[in-house]
Amino acid sequence: MAKIIVVTSGKGGVGKTTTSAAIGTGLALSGFKTVVIDFDVGLRNLDLIMGCERRVVYDFVNVIKQEATLNQALIKDKRTDNLFILPASQTRDKDALTQEGVGIVLDELAETFDYIICDSPAGIEKGAQMALYFADVAIVTTNPEVSSVRDSDRILGILQSKSRRAEKADEPVQEHLLLTRYNPARVDAGEMLSVSDVEDILAIPLLGVIPESEAVLKASNSGTPVILDNASDAGQAYDDAVQRLLGKELEHRFLHAPKKGFFQRFLGGK
Amino acid sequence: MNDACFQLKGSAVSIIVLELYQFSDASFTEQLRDKVQQAPQFFQQSPVVISLEKMPADHSPDFVARLEICRTFHLQPLALRAVPVHLLDAARETGLAIIPATGRSSTPLETERDAPQAEVIVKKVVEEKQVRKPSKVITRPVRSGQQVYAEGGDLIVLSQVSEGAEVLADGDIHIYGTLRGRALAGVKGDTDANIFCHTLSAELVAIAGNFILSDALRKQRWQQSAHIHLDGDSLHVAEL
Numbered sequence: 001m002a003k004i005i006v007v008t009s010g011k012g013g014v015g016k017t018t019t020s021a022a023i024g025t026g027l028a029l030s031g032f033k034t035v036v037i038d039f040d041v042g043l044r045n046l047d048l049i050m051g052c053e054r055r056v057v058y059d060f061v062n063v064i065k066q067e068a069t070l071n072q073a074l075i076k077d078k079r080t081d082n083l084f085i086l087p088a089s090q091t092r093d094k095d096a097l098t099q100e101g102v103g104i105v106l107d108e109l110a111e112t113f114d115y116i117i118c119d120s121p122a123g124i125e126k127g128a129q130m131a132l133y134f135a136d137v138a139i140v141t142t143n144p145e146v147s148s149v150r151d152s153d154r155i156l157g158i159l160q161s162k163s164r165r166a167e168k169a170d171e172p173v174q175e176h177l178l179l180t181r182y183n184p185a186r187v188d189a190g191e192m193l194s195v196s197d198v199e200d201i202l203a204i205p206l207l208g209v210i211p212e213s214e215a216v217l218k219a220s221n222s223g224t225p226v227i228l229d230n231a232s233d234a235g236q237a238y239d240d241a242v243q244r245l246l247g248k249e250l251e252h253r254f255l256h257a258p259k260k261g262f263f264q265r266f267l268g269g270k
Numbered sequence: 271m272n273d274a275c276f277q278l279k280g281s282a283v284s285i286i287v288l289e290l291y292q293f294s295d296a297s298f299t300e301q302l303r304d305k306v307q308q309a310p311q312f313f314q315q316s317p318v319v320i321s322l323e324k325m326p327a328d329h330s331p332d333f334v335a336r337l338e339i340c341r342t343f344h345l346q347p348l349a350l351r352a353v354p355v356h357l358l359d360a361a362r363e364t365g366l367a368i369i370p371a372t373g374r375s376s377t378p379l380e381t382e383r384d385a386p387q388a389e390v391i392v393k394k395v396v397e398e399k400q401v402r403k404p405s406k407v408i409t410r411p412v413r414s415g416q417q418v419y420a421e422g423g424d425l426i427v428l429s430q431v432s433e434g435a436e437v438l439a440d441g442d443i444h445i446y447g448t449l450r451g452r453a454l455a456g457v458k459g460d461t462d463a464n465i466f467c468h469t470l471s472a473e474l475v476a477i478a479g480n481f482i483l484s485d486a487l488r489k490q491r492w493q494q495s496a497h498i499h500l501d502g503d504s505l506h507v508a509e510l
Contacts, residue, residue: 150414150432150433150434151414153413153414153432153433153434154413154414154415154434156411156413157412157413157414157415157416157432157435158415160410160413160416161416172410200448201432201433201450203411203429203430203447
């Protein structure tokens with residue numbers, strides 16, 4: 001039985017799509033057949049981040065409207081085996097998603113895939129609610145700043161009340177906190193919330209902390225999921241998060257600012 | 271307050287109907303005994319309506335004897351149903367209510383309007399008791415944008431109340447985590463209501479409409495456990 005994971009946040013620009021691409025790739029690298037679905041109808045991004053924008057012919061909305069089959073719309077990733085992308089439509093809006101239609105597509109995917117990653121749009125409206133409705137697991141992506149934390153709290157409330165598991169009074173959706181764009185130096189300077197501040201406010205288990213990194217922007221622009229950049233701290237942090245998602249217990253890394261060496265201090269370098 | 275002594279209400283009650291087919295005291299007693307023995311608990315003091323609908327018209331049962339037999343088996347005959355015209359007088363003498371047959375247009379009762387009406391005895395069966403409403407217990411965090419209201423009683427939150435969340439109760443509010451949102455106790459005007467919280471970090475606390483905002487709270491037991499109650503017209507934040 002496939003596990004449905006929603007990557008959500010409430011707030012925009014916190015790294016949902018980057019996370020969806022990285023976690024999806026990580027799961028596929030670990031040998032699980034994985035599909036990443038872009039729920040951001042009208043503001044399609046996932047295909048760019050995953051570098052398959054030129055291969056989009058049919059999309060998620062076409063499949064829901066039965067204008068194309070799932071096999072026609074699924075794009076196989078060129079770099080990673082077991083990884084597929086179901087892109088969003090750029091010419092429609094969120095109303096094209098119906099609960100029934102999404103349910104049918106997910107059911108069909110669940111027959112052959114191990115993991116289904118739903119990349120949620122920002123906000124708490126229809127698109128976001130469709131993305132989280134069928135979820136078994138939620139990865140709540142949050143930046144260490146107050147507005148992002150409050151929006152994440154809001155989305156956790158919606159997961160508790162409006163998901164399928166909540167409506168059917170099944171076991172609740174498993175919630176994970178993924179803290180992105182974390183900058184330990186700015187936390188030390190008191191300009192950013194610390195990991196423990198955010199954990200304290202949201203009160204859900206921490207899946208990972210992704211440090212703020214130039215590698216993320218570089219990866220996005222080149223259409224390569226950052227997890228494939230083994231040398232970067234962000235790539236390693238995502239890899240840790242995937243392993244934790246699969247049940248491994250790993251210590252959290254990149255929580256503290258690197259100590260400046262003597263020469264760096266002397267020269268005032270960063 | 272309303273000072274009416276009573277209220278008349280229509281109510282459907284399911285009841286045992288004893289449908290008579292024929293009369294023979296001996297076999298009636300025997301068959302009734304068999305039935306009652308199958309489920310003595312069920313028949314104990316059960317009200318019962320005796321129906322004559324299926325009885326041949328020429329039979330003339332002895333009501334008094336029959337009722338006696340029912341009572342010896344701890345049944346409580348309430349009424350007679352579908353009494354034929356020629357038996358009406360005998361039926362009235364029993365003192366039981368007389369109910370028209372089900373689904374029949376002409377009832378024997380209508381034919382004798384001047385006859386005295388059967389006496390209706392209304393017994394007060396259910397005593398009104400003042401039962402306390404159970405507290406509402408919330409085990410998971412109350413998240414931003416959520417609102418929880420405990421109507422008529424207390425609210426107990428075993429987790430935290432996030433910023434942007436609102437908890438309300440007609441009675442007291444207990445929060446065994448951090449209160450970052452709003453808590454309003456005694457919302458229907460109970461000035462004796464209290465708010466207890468493990469860690470006070472609230473946007474607003476209110477009791478019976480009297481409130482304090484976080485700015486004022488910061489000077490009193492901020493980030494500590496607190497008991498908030500009404501002292502005259504002003505809220506008092508005390509140590510817990």
